[in-house]
Amino acid sequence: MTADDSFDRLDDDDYPAYTMGRAAEMLGTTQGFLRAVGEARLITPLRSAGGHRRYSRYQLRIAARARELVDQGIPIEAACRIVILEDQLEEAQRINAEYRRAAGSVNPPTSA
DSSP states (O other), X not given: OOHHHHHHGGGOTTSOOEEHHHHHHHHXXXXXXXXXXXXXXXXXXXXXXXXXXXXXXXXXXXXXXXXXXXXTTOOHHHHHHHHHHHHHHHHHHHHHHHHHHHHHHHSOOOOO
């Protein structure tokens, strides 16, 4: 990988750029919290060649949402499930909007 390749990934939300320690620091949480959301299968960090967990910005946003819920007193397993369901709902709404746009362009309304 060249230096140019590395710079191209700076804007990639899915690039696993953050170590567990740095990710925990950024979220203001513990490494144990990150392990727990991994065990709950909310996020699955990639592993470096040495086996260390690496997190992407997208994964950190997901973990941050779970942390908000945990901070409100929701158990971590329930918080992870809520975040997963929120994500699924958002995706379903996006797909429905695409279908509506496609259906509208295929059958334009007729005027009477």
